[in-house]
Amino acid sequence: MIESPICKLLGIQYPVFQGGMAWIADGKLAAAVSNGGGLGIIAAGNAPGSYVRDQIRIARSLTDKPIGVNIMLMSPFAQEVAQVVIEEKVEVVTTGAGNPSKYMKAWKEAGICVIPVVASVAMAKLMTRLGASALIAEGGESGGHVGELTTMVLVPQVCDATTLPVIAAGGIADGRGVAAAFMLGACGVQMGTRFLSAYECSIHPNYKEKILKATDLCTMVTGKRLGHPVRSLRTPFAREYSKAEYGGMGDEELEALAVGKLRMAVQEGDNEQGCFLAGQIAAMVRKEQSAADIVREVMEEAEPILREASRWVK
Numbered sequence: 001m002i003e004s005p006i007c008k009l010l011g012i013q014y015p016v017f018q019g020g021m022a023w024i025a026d027g028k029l030a031a032a033v034s035n036g037g038g039l040g041i042i043a044a045g046n047a048p049g050s051y052v053r054d055q056i057r058i059a060r061s062l063t064d065k066p067i068g069v070n071i072m073l074m075s076p077f078a079q080e081v082a083q084v085v086i087e088e089k090v091e092v093v094t095t096g097a098g099n100p101s102k103y104m105k106a107w108k109e110a111g112i113c114v115i116p117v118v119a120s121v122a123m124a125k126l127m128t129r130l131g132a133s134a135l136i137a138e139g140g141e142s143g144g145h146v147g148e149l150t151t152m153v154l155v156p157q158v159c160d161a162t163t164l165p166v167i168a169a170g171g172i173a174d175g176r177g178v179a180a181a182f183m184l185g186a187c188g189v190q191m192g193t194r195f196l197s198a199y200e201c202s203i204h205p206n207y208k209e210k211i212l213k214a215t216d217l218c219t220m221v222t223g224k225r226l227g228h229p230v231r232s233l234r235t236p237f238a239r240e241y242s243k244a245e246y247g248g249m250g251d252e253e254l255e256a257l258a259v260g261k262l263r264m265a266v267q268e269g270d271n272e273q274g275c276f277l278a279g280q281i282a283a284m285v286r287k288e289q290s291a292a293d294i295v296r297e298v299m300e301e302a303e304p305i306l307r308e309a310s311r312w313v314k
Helices: 005-010 027-035 049-062 078-087 101-109 121-129 151-161 175-183 193-197 205-212 236-245 251-258 261-268 280-284 291-312
Strands: 016-018 040-043 067-072 092-096 113-118 135-138 166-169 188-191 219-222 230-233
Touching: 016 027, 016 040, 016 291, 027 040, 027 049, 027 067, 027 291, 040 049, 049 067, 049 078, 067 078, 078 101, 101 113, 113 121, 121 135, 121 151, 135 151, 151 166, 151 175, 175 188, 175 291, 188 193, 188 291, 193 205, 193 280, 193 291, 205 261, 219 236, 236 251
Parallel strands: 016 188, 040 067, 067 092, 092 113, 113 135, 135 166, 166 188
Antiparallel strands: 219 230
């Protein structure tokens, strides 16, 4: 069995986090991952505190294992959600799209493990100084909002820059990716796209079908011009947005073009106007299965790979 300090820190069986995917990672999915031995994470996204509270309570009704909440700091409800996680005694908070420094003291005093998502060495160093419990180093292969560096490049540099446990994210879908993350210096992984195929994931059947039929070159990145690039599947909307981005459309109009498109994909399965977020490993997701089986499968695949690593050393 693979032993990791992140398991002891959080009280989980396997060093596998489920990514906080907006509109997707709800209380039901988070509870299923936590029951499977990983860390299930509820995505706050742009939702108000009342929604997040409801999802936390749904998860609590389904599991007695630790759960997390991902807070998107650019959300207009970020401060509200920051208080909700304290009141609901959430064990872990992961953060993205901003700097969580204004909330760190209150979260730590509440006994919450704060694990920011970082896409650069500079942010990793800052979060270490602020007292984060661990870090998620997320490469640009991931779905949703992405940074510039790949996982292969980012993870070892973040590991060199901090004494905190590091979770690798981006481009990980099976035991080979888990083993590679450990070899790069990480002590755990976070997966998002792989969990889109979980039975407990409530995305529209069209979304799930697109993931299961994805190919190696199925994703693209848009939004670079506005400073917040996003990786999604190559759909009519993504191509339309890309043309608009470099076709002279004003920033405000371009921002408005994307409003509500993720919800249209997740809830309505709109193949024409929906934005289907996915990482570059979508083509490696080939079957539907329970969240618990996903967690167990990737860890069981990783174990013999790590054991056999010594065969390369003579």
